[in-house]
Amino acid sequence: MSLDPKIAARLKRNADGLVPAIAQQYDTGEVLMLAWMNDEALHRTLTTGRATYWSRSRQEFWVKGDTSGHVQHVKAVALDCDGDTILVKVDQEGAACHTGDRTCFDADQLEIALG
Amino acid sequence: MSLDPKIAARLKRNADGLVPAIAQQYDTGEVLMLAWMNDEALHRTLTTGRATYWSRSRQEFWVKGDTSGHVQHVKAVALDCDGDTILVKVDQEGAACHTGDRTCFDADQLEIALG
16 A cells, blocks of 8 residues: 555655655644655655654654654644645654754754844 | 755755755644755855755746735744754745645545555
8 A cells, every 4th residue: 555646645755756845743733754755755754653764864764763762653644735744743752853852943042142 | 145055065965956955844843845956055044044946847936925915924944854854944924835724744644544
């Protein structure tokens, strides 16, 4: 089985066949990380309940938590209005970030300096 | 003035010189939309307090709300752990989505069908 053709028809992929996927903690609303999915990663995410990405660096599927234990249990998945972004609401076990931070956005806050 | 070189040095851009930027409502945590920034759009976002993107379709800067009135007032900006995604926390006036929906992810919920 592969991705539902009705969903596949709505996806707008980049030149590498990928769509950015935002992972968000479903209850607190924290934005955890951004990763990338191809059609098969989205299919696996929808049918296994485990957030599954395409690793651009390793060029392989990446079931979040398989190595780290920091599993993302999928609660809801939505496409945006033009089909070029995926929002995955998950229940994140432990840290989402490989650095050990809860989210990938915790460490590098930029200063806003209104002119 | 252009983007602080210390920030520019941490940014990882795609082949078009762009970085995905996630816009999130700062108080409710809603993920509003994903758009794209180049260095100058990020600089303007940090220094004007108005979320500013690079429109890939129009190939021009896009100050969110200039046409629609649906301004994004910038509250906080962060880079992710590897500098290839930006999280912009904003106070969104009205609808974030051009369809009139509050967020770009409201209309197309995908069914999770665990095997």
